[in-house]
Amino acid sequence: MATTEPTIPTTEPLSTGATVHVGSETAREWWRDAVIYQVYPRSFADGNGDGIGDIPGITSRLDHLQTLGVDAVWLSPFYRSPQKDAGYDVADYRDVDPLFGTLADFDAMLAGAHARGMRVIVDLVPNHTSDQHVWFQQALASAPGSPERARYIxxxxxxxxxxxxxxxxxxxxxxxxxxxxxxxxxxxxxxxxWYLHLFDSTQPDLDWDHPEVRTEFTDVLRFWLDKGVDGFRVDVAHGLVKADGLPDWHGHVSMVDGGTSDDAEDDPGAPEDGSTGAGNQGPMFDQDGVHEIYRTWHDVLAEYDGDRCLVAEAWVEPLSRLARYVRPDEMHQAFNFSFLTTAWDAAALRRVVAASYQANDEVGAPTTWVLSNHDVVRHVTRLGLPDVGVRPNGVFATDPQPDEELGLRRGRAATLLMLGLPGSAYLYQGEELGLPEHTTMPNEVRQDPAHFRTHGSEAGRDGCRVPLPWHADAPGFGFGPAGEPWLPQPASYARYAADVQEGVEGSTFELYRAALATRRAEGIGHGGMAWLEAWEDSADVVAFRNGDVVVMANLGTAPVALPVGAEVLLTSGPVTDELPADTTVWLRA
Structure with missing residues (x-):
């Protein structure tokens, strides 16, 4: 098949075009280039056979994460909670929910991770509490205008x-x-x-103008820092402060915009700020007052050794606005949701990457890349949908179904592209197995409050939260002793199980493991980056140099000639002297 992209002869060096990011050998805090693995505790591993993942289950699988080669683990909430929103409704920030174990179990897991050279980040949920939190129960029992009600809105x-x-x-x-x-x-x-709840009615919003709220959370930070955690992922980091007067707003707010994210790619006047429509708008988000809170928290973490870090979950655009969260005296990382929501399009990806570095470099912060998490459709499934610009909040069995093979091929390519970029990167549990979304889940087993509060119009996030398959031939695919996980697993998970991938050449697990090892060996996370001149304006190829490594991703439909004589370090799929469609390769050239 003919190619429309340039062929680079071996006698000429690969010319670099515009420099996008200058690497640093001096700014080397661990979080600047770490690969961090998200554990969703109830779906990672079940240690006691009740069908729900727990902290002893996590401890039992730490060797898997060490073999994979991640630098740190982020745990979604495990605190005492009624579990109305899978633990994001916290009743006690200083205790482990019995569903997941005990504080002693947490200490053992933390020690096990540290012994294996992995740091641990825990989730913090400061925008709201559970309605079962002692503060809210006191508020319900108190009169209007009381000090107890003043902690909430x-x-x-x-x-x-x-x-x-x-x-x-x-x-x-x-x-x-x-x-x-x-x-x-x-x-x-x-x-x-009335009380405000930006999420479920069982999750009342706190009033962050109240000094007692601020004091409480600095104490919570110290409680976990004293235990030895290495940082905090901050839930809804852009939502703590609301506009004065709580004015009406006629916009639309959602967890993930269900519209398309490819409008910019089709628009010749597309913004160069990398915006994809992923930002939450309105007077309830991204108010300037949040930054004072994070400056205070930054000072708390600075009291402890080990470069402890704060990670912002902030759905904010443009990227220049997101970068305000990672100024030198505030947080340390902010998830790049503009990157996550960018369509499978070479020009769009180049735009969002360049805009990300421009915004973050201005404040001296790393760019923090992510493709999947517990709130979005897994990227191997998104990239296999008939319209890869759509960002649904879950997929129903009656919806157009993804092309599983195409999605996995593109997903592997997208991951290798992401891991070739300087900065930090987050992996969501199961993506190292190529695990797809459960897109045919029966509605009667769904548990996400988003499904019920939209009266079933949104599938919700259960599909990306299905328990992991560890053993292909075991009941429940080895998730736990009982074989009956809290959400059903599709039969297809057998071919994605960890035990049929570990040590198997060409498997997705071995691709991830090789990518993390090569990334570390080549210093990719703290490297610099420049576009390759020959593909700088390509409609199909994203190509750049990071130190001695060249990364090329073919997002088009036709093969692309590789540089003659280049050494292939790693590839997301088979290559010859051409790079097939939907494939990424790391070269030394």
């Missing part, structure tokens, strides 16, 4: 009898963002008050 309603919500905000999970209390004898003239 309670307001009188609108209308003659306060029967309308205080404003028109909607929950990210669907439905109104306000719930009215039951009547009390000491209610004011407008009757029972």
């Amino acid at each position: 309670f307001r009188d309603g609108r209308g003659p009898a306060g029967e309308e919500p205080p404003n028109n905000w909607h929950s990210i999970f669907g439905g109104p963002a306000w719930t009215r209390l039951e009547p009390r004898e000491d209610d004011g003239p407008l009757g029972p008050q």
Whole structure:
């Protein structure tokens, strides 16, 4: 098949074009170039046979993570919780939920990770608590205007009898963002008050203007830092502070925009800031006041040795706005959701990569790459959908189904492209196995509140949270002793199980393991980056040099000639003297 891309003869060096990012040999805190693995505890490994993953299960699988070669582990919430939102509704920030184990189990897991050279980051959920948190229970038992209610956002309603919500905000999970209390004898003239919840009604938002709220969370930080954790991933980091007066807003707010992210690619006047529509907008997000909070937290972490870090989950665009979260005296990393939501398009990827480095380099922060997590459809599935620009919140069995083979091929290529970029990178559990979304899950077993609060119009996030397959021939694919996991696993997971991939040449697990080893050996995470001149404006190829390594990704439909005589270090799929479609290669050339 003919190629429309240039062939580079071996007698001429590969010319670099624009320098995108200058590497650093001096700024070497571990989090600047770390590869961090997200563990979703209830779906990673079940140690006691109740069908739900737990901390002893995590400990039992630390060798898997060490073999993979990650630098750190991030644990989604394991705190005491009613589990109305899978642990993101926290009732006690200083204890482990019995569902997951005990504080002693946590200490053993932390020690096991550290003994294997892996750091541990824990989730912190500061925007809201559970409605079962002692503070909220005290608020419910107290009168309007009381100190107990002041820790949360309670307001009188609108209308003659306060029967309308205080404003028109909607929950990210669907439905109104306000719930009215039951009547009390000491209610004011407008009757029972309303409380704000940007997520589920069981997750009341805290009022971060209250000094007691701020003191409580600095104490929570110290509790876990004293235990030896290496950092915190901060949930909804852009949402803690709301605009004064809580004004009405007529925009749309959601966890993941269900529209398309490829409008920019089709628009000749596309913005160069890398925006994909992934940012949450409105008076409830990205208010300037959040930065004072993170400067305080930065000072707390600085009291401890070991370069402890703060990681922002902030759905913020443009990237220049996101970079404010990682200024030198604030947080250390911020997930690059603009990259995650960019379509499979060479020009769009070059735009978002260049804009990311420009924004983060201005504040001296690393760019933090990510393709999948517990809130989005797994990237091997997204990239196999008929329209790769769509970002659905889950996939129903009745929806157009992904091409599993195409998605895996593109997913492997996307990962190798991401891991070739300087900076830090996050992996979501199971992606090292090439694990796809469960796209045919029966609706009656779904548990995500987003599914129920949208009255079933959104599938929700259960499909990416299905328990991992460890052994192809075991009940429940070896997830736990009982063989009955909390969410059903599709039969296809047998071919993705860890035991049929570890040590098997060409498997996705071995690709990831080789990529992390090569990344470390070649210093890719702290390297510099420049586009390769020959493909700088290519419609199909993303190609750049990072130190001695050349990364080429073919996103087109036709093969592309490789540089003659180049040494192939690693490839996401078979190559000859040409790079096939949907394939990434690392070269020495």
